[in-house]
Amino acid sequence: MASFSRGKPTAFRVNTLKAAVEEVVHRLRSSGFVVQPVGWLNEAFLVGAEQRQALVRSVEAEEGLIYIQNPSSMIPPLVLAPRPGQHVLDLAAAPGGKTIHIAGLMENRGKIAAVEPIRTRMYKLQTNLRRFGVTIARTYLTDGRTVGRKVPEQFDRVLLDAPCSSEARFRLDDPRSWAHWSLRKVRESARKQKGLLRAALASLKPGGVLVYCTCSFAPEENEQVIHDALEYFGQAVEVEVMDLGMGNVQPGLAGWEGRTYRPEVTRSVRLLPSHVMDGFFLCKLRKLASTRWLTRSGGRRR
Ligand code: SAM
Secondary structure (H helix, E strand, O other), rough: OOHHHHHOEEEEEOOOOOOHHHHHHHHHHOOOOOOOOOOOOOOOEOOOOHHHHHHHHHHHHHHHOOOOOHHHHHHHHHOOOOOOOOOOEEEEOOOOHHHHHHHOOOOOEEEEEOOOHHHHHHHHHHHHHHHHHOOOOEOOOHHHHHHHHOOOEEEEEEEOOOOOOOOOHHHHHHHHHHOOOEEEEEEEEHHHHEEEHHHHHHOOOEEEEEEEEEEOOOOOOOOHHHHHHHHHHHHHHEEEOOOOOOOEEOOOEEEEEEEOOOHHHOOOOOOEEEEOOOOEEEEEEEOOOOOHHHHOOOOOOO
């Protein structure tokens, strides 16, 4: 509750595709910004909430040298850890903050497929990819739930930053931030997330890594979705332990409302909201064996 009512500082990541970290920080400080390092990521910094508007309008933001995003959003690409030359799928990509970060980690070498089904958001994604100098991404206007059938076992890494009820983004001073929330929205999101995660895992190569994340606190959108995928894919998928090296984390829940989840689900991480960070849920999955038999047979019924 306290984190929902306090103004958070504004965080940004220097876009290493276009500029050196020290140069950008020097430019911002010379323009009067009080820039503090986040501490756990070399290219991530904070300015006070009162400087947010000026930062949004700064030349550095305009030129795509910095991307303004909460520090929690910087974690999924780091956990995914894509390498230059790999083939990566970003299954829910707009407006592109994490696609840009992934391209940075890949030094613009390799291939990224960025999927987004909403046309207006796709335009925003494409504009951002251009502005931030991403040259290795191709965009696809399609429902992510279709990719498992279209391109089975193609990708070394898959990020599923799933559409969700956005509970972690509530602001007590802004009723619009929860205006669209309802239990129904949570249930609808969970249904979609389940389909997206199945497709995402089907499109992953054996041996590949997938990161699932949401900015929701609802177990139905988080642990339950992971549990369902583990039940569906059986031995072909495992949950990997993550060590984020941060204090504000809890393990995934072992169960919810009378349901007990598979024990591995507790290897997921709940990032608790703090005076700086938004809440987040993260799970790192590895595919151990081919699941082509599932896509060929049209999927098991459950
Ligand atoms: N990864 C993005 C970033 O870092 O900028 C934020 C993604 S946002 C949490 C979720 C996105 O999923 C939204 O842009 C939403 O339009 C998109 N989405 C909704 N339904 C989808 C579907 N069926 N398949 C793929 N993406 C979907």
